[in-house]
Amino acid sequence: MRTRFKGLVAIAAVAALALTGCSTSGGGSSSSSSTEKKPFKVIAFTSGNQTPIGAWWVKAVTQKGKDLGWDLTMIQGDFDFQKMNPAVESAIGQGADAILDGYTDVASIGSIITAAKDAKIPIFAMDSATAPSDAFVVNITTNQQGIVDSTMGAFDKALGGLKGKNIMVIGHDPHPGIRLRASLAEKALIAAGANIAGGDIQKVKSPATGRTEALALVADYLTAHPGGLDAVWVGWDDAALGASKAVTEAGSKAKVTGVDATSEAIAEIQAGGAFLATIEQPWPKILDTVIADMTSYHKDGTLPAKNFEAVATTLVDASNAASITPSDKLQ
Amino acid sequence: MTTTSAPAKPGRFIGKMLLQGGTVVALIVLIGFFFAMRPDIFLTFTNVKNILFQVSILAIIAGAQTVVMVVGDFDLSLAATSSLSGAVAAALMLAGVPMWVAILIALAVGLLIGVVNGLLIAYLNLSAFVATLATMTSVIGLAYLVTAGTTLFSLPNEFNNLGQGKLFNVPLPVYIAIVISVILWTVLRFTTIGRSWHAVGGNAEVSRLSGVNVRRARLLAFAVAGLVAAIGGILLAARLGSASAVQGSDNLMFSVAAVFLGMTVIKSGQANLGGTMVGVSIIGVMSNGLNILGVNSYIQQVVTGLIIIAAVTLSSLKTRER
Numbered sequence: 001m002r003t004r005f006k007g008l009v010a011i012a013a014v015a016a017l018a019l020t021g022c023s024t025s026g027g028g029s030s031s032s033s034s035t036e037k038k039p040f041k042v043i044a045f046t047s048g049n050q051t052p053i054g055a056w057w058v059k060a061v062t063q064k065g066k067d068l069g070w071d072l073t074m075i076q077g078d079f080d081f082q083k084m085n086p087a088v089e090s091a092i093g094q095g096a097d098a099i100l101d102g103y104t105d106v107a108s109i110g111s112i113i114t115a116a117k118d119a120k121i122p123i124f125a126m127d128s129a130t131a132p133s134d135a136f137v138v139n140i141t142t143n144q145q146g147i148v149d150s151t152m153g154a155f156d157k158a159l160g161g162l163k164g165k166n167i168m169v170i171g172h173d174p175h176p177g178i179r180l181r182a183s184l185a186e187k188a189l190i191a192a193g194a195n196i197a198g199g200d201i202q203k204v205k206s207p208a209t210g211r212t213e214a215l216a217l218v219a220d221y222l223t224a225h226p227g228g229l230d231a232v233w234v235g236w237d238d239a240a241l242g243a244s245k246a247v248t249e250a251g252s253k254a255k256v257t258g259v260d261a262t263s264e265a266i267a268e269i270q271a272g273g274a275f276l277a278t279i280e281q282p283w284p285k286i287l288d289t290v291i292a293d294m295t296s297y298h299k300d301g302t303l304p305a306k307n308f309e310a311v312a313t314t315l316v317d318a319s320n321a322a323s324i325t326p327s328d329k330l331q
Numbered sequence: 332m333t334t335t336s337a338p339a340k341p342g343r344f345i346g347k348m349l350l351q352g353g354t355v356v357a358l359i360v361l362i363g364f365f366f367a368m369r370p371d372i373f374l375t376f377t378n379v380k381n382i383l384f385q386v387s388i389l390a391i392i393a394g395a396q397t398v399v400m401v402v403g404d405f406d407l408s409l410a411a412t413s414s415l416s417g418a419v420a421a422a423l424m425l426a427g428v429p430m431w432v433a434i435l436i437a438l439a440v441g442l443l444i445g446v447v448n449g450l451l452i453a454y455l456n457l458s459a460f461v462a463t464l465a466t467m468t469s470v471i472g473l474a475y476l477v478t479a480g481t482t483l484f485s486l487p488n489e490f491n492n493l494g495q496g497k498l499f500n501v502p503l504p505v506y507i508a509i510v511i512s513v514i515l516w517t518v519l520r521f522t523t524i525g526r527s528w529h530a531v532g533g534n535a536e537v538s539r540l541s542g543v544n545v546r547r548a549r550l551l552a553f554a555v556a557g558l559v560a561a562i563g564g565i566l567l568a569a570r571l572g573s574a575s576a577v578q579g580s581d582n583l584m585f586s587v588a589a590v591f592l593g594m595t596v597i598k599s600g601q602a603n604l605g606g607t608m609v610g611v612s613i614i615g616v617m618s619n620g621l622n623i624l625g626v627n628s629y630i631q632q633v634v635t636g637l638i639i640i641a642a643v644t645l646s647s648l649k650t651r652e653r
Contacts, residue, residue, distance in 0.1 A: 049480075050475060050480050050576075051480065052480055052481045052482075054480075055479075055480045055481075198625050199625060200625075200627070202628070203627065203628045203629065204628070205628055205629070205632060206580070206581065208577035208578070208580045208581075209577075209578070209579070209580060209581045211571060211573075211578065212567075212571070212578070212579065212581075213628070215571075216385055216618065216619075216622065217622060217628075219381055219385070220381065220618075220619050220622035220623055221622065221623075223372060223375075223377055223378045223381050223619075223623065224369065224372050224378075224622075224623040238482065238575075241571075241573070242571070245571070245572070249495075262482070263481075263484070264482055264484040264485075264573060267484070267485065328481045328482070
């Protein structure tokens with residue numbers, strides 16, 4: 001009887017130890033023996049997988065996850081939050097150690113943030129908000145003020161100063177990054193004494209038709225004000241390409257800047273036409289930093305010291321265009 | 332018992348006139364309004380050319396939409412078809428295929444999508460809404476595959492000239508849009524198939540009993556629409572010098588709007604090419620005029636929607652009157 005009791009106690013002790021071992025693997029601070037056995041379970045998601053940078057991100061994260069031996073669930077949202085958010089929440093319900101958000105605005109993923117907080121799973125993010133947010137243990141994005149300063153510098157140099165110059169600002173409100181930098185550009189131009197052409201930020205409604213919308217906006221403005229533009233500041237390259245086409249077709253000497261450093265924009269800059277400059281955002285470097293943060297968390301539960309970082313960008317103009325890797329050709 | 336016909340009241344006469352010619356009146360009023368606001372700019376050659384250039388591709392796609400709407404259907408996949416055709420032409424040229432071969436293959440792609448739509452709707456009896464919504468979804472996916480999600484550029488200058496070149500200082504797409512519109516108008520008005528389309532759109536059952544091959548007529552309408560939409564997409568790629576999976580996606584909404592606007596122009600309240608071109612002109616004049624006046628693009632969208640509602644209301648009143 002005593003022997004049988006001892007046996008039951010031993011089985012219970014082994015079972016308890018085994019259960020303890022299982023339950024500690026949810027966070028990053030599990031014992032080394034358990035993490036060696038169980039891969040780091042990561043849910044990665046992006047809504048922007050249909051954009052060139054989003055498509056690169058999906059490939060890069062998948063490859064890095066494979067290299068690091070992660071158990072990775074990749075969810076691609078196609079800008080459809082009604083489809084993406086429940087898919088991510090469902091994956092959270094099945095358990096994970098960490099979540100990686102790429103290029104998905106914090107405002108669009110409220111339900112994911114709540115589900116992750118309830119499940120105590122940290123969200124690591126890149127380019128998912130333009131200001132610090134408690135939603136993420138870290139969010140690394142690019143410095144929007146830096147982008148504006150660089151492009152204003154390019155205009156200043158090309159136009160011989162900004163004071164009294166007529167400059168159009170083209171933005172797109174639904175994208176938080178473009179919205180913020182367009183507003184910063186408007187402020188910078190007003191502070192420098194330039195006139196905002198059209199009186200306000202010109203708004204493109206859809207990124208899908210950004211190029212044709214920007215083309216029509218600038219063409220119509222130049223028809224109404226022949227010679228009335230010195231420059232066009234545009235929040236992203238695709239629309240900037242439409243604006244530069246309108247400038248060229250109207251025979252205007254206005255200069256155009258964009259943001260993104262796409263192949264097409266770089267080719268236009270090299271051609272020496274209206275497209276003056278664009279901005280390269282260091283996405284591969286940012287991804288490496290976020291992955292390093294996740295690896296540290298996996299190793300010993302260390303979380304990043306700051307939950308927001310805005311990194312510097314590079315102005316791409318005729319002097320360095322040849323040496324830049326276009327954002328749509330990232331490997 | 333005698334009956335006397337009451338003389339028409341002036342109010343009723345004006346109402347009837349507005350009902351008959353509301354869209355044309357709206358176009359004249361818009362032109363007058365913008366001319367009054369900017370007499371130095373609005374009706375200048377440069378600006379009229381600008382408007383024509385901006386609406387030329389929409390005019391082509393709206394022409395395609397008119398054909399299917401004459402038959403009593405509509406095609407939600409037309410803008411996607413045009414994007415895919417532009418993307419196919421661009422991808423082939425970048426792969427080294429000669430320009431005219433690439434264009435012919437891209438046209439064949441548009442035609443094929445039109446035929447698939449026609450088969451689904453005319454022979455498998457799917458509703459036009461469901462069938463073209465489904466093909467639209469697949470076609471957008473195909474366009475992403477063809478472009479690999481990027482924008483294709485560095486197209487041959489010879490190709491870009493189709494969309495950016497000028498003849499007598501008027502952009503080539505304007506001439507192409509006019510030629511296609513005249514061809515479609517001629518087909519719709521003077522050919523057997525055009526009359527069959529009108530007959531099917533009027534009453535499919537009566538047409539069938541009168542000996543019209545309704546299925547073949549509907550199939551042909553979708554095939555022609557796909558082909559014409561492909562021309563629009565190829566021209567858009569040439570005009571922008573690039574092609575992406577979703578470029579020109581707003582042409583779907585505007586093409587349907589243009590046809591609805593045009594339906595109020597003729598007495599029968601049916602889709603018709605002349606009316607569609609009036610509709611396209613309204614959209615172009617409004618967008619250009621509001622841009623010139625510096626009106627916020629969000630307000631422009633609201634105004635566009637309101638004008639479409641007004642046109643559809645007029646159209647339905649006219650149908651009820653019949």
